[in-house]
Amino acid sequence: MKLFKCSKCGTLIDMLEENCKVMCCGEPMTELVANTTDAAKEKHVPFVQIEDDTVYVRVGEVPHPMDEDHYINFIVAEYSDSVVKYMFKPGETPEAVFDYEKGMVIYEYCNKHGLWKKEL
Numbered sequence: 001m002k003l004f005k006c007s008k009c010g011t012l013i014d015m016l017e018e019n020c021k022v023m024c025c026g027e028p029m030t031e032l033v034a035n036t037t038d039a040a041k042e043k044h045v046p047f048v049q050i051e052d053d054t055v056y057v058r059v060g061e062v063p064h065p066m067d068e069d070h071y072i073n074f075i076v077a078e079y080s081d082s083v084v085k086y087m088f089k090p091g092e093t094p095e096a097v098f099d100y101e102k103g104m105v106i107y108e109y110c111n112k113h114g115l116w117k118k119e120l
C-alpha cells in the first residue's frame with residue numbers, strides 16, 4: 001500500500017500499486033514513508049497481539065491521544081491480495097481486529113505525526 005498526501009490541502013489517497021503520478025491542487029502528491037517522523041514510537045507504532053488466527057491491534061503500546069486536533073485517522077491491514085481499513089474520529093478508541101496472515105502489514109495514520117507500520 002502506498003499513501004500520498006497533498007502538501008497544499010492535506011488530502012490523503014491510498015493506492016495498492018503506484019501506476020500513475022498522483023496530482024492534487026495542481027502539484028504532484030508526496031508519498032508518505034512509514035516510521036520516519038520524529039515522534040514517540042510507543043504511541044504510534046501499531047501494537048499487535050496475535051491469538052490463534054486473529055490479530056488485535058491498538059495504537060500504540062502507550063495509548064495515543066484522540067483529541068480534536070491530534071488523533072489516529074485509520075488503521076489498515078494489508079494482506080497479499082486485499083486491504084481492510086478501520087476509520088476513526090476524535091474521542092473514539094483506535095483499536096482493530098483482523099484475520100492473521102503471515103507477512104501482513106499493519107499501518108496507522110496520525111494526523112500530526114504521519115504514517116506508521118508494523119510487519120507481521
Ligand SMILES: [Fe+2]
Nearest residue numbers: 064110112113
Ligand atoms: Fe500522534
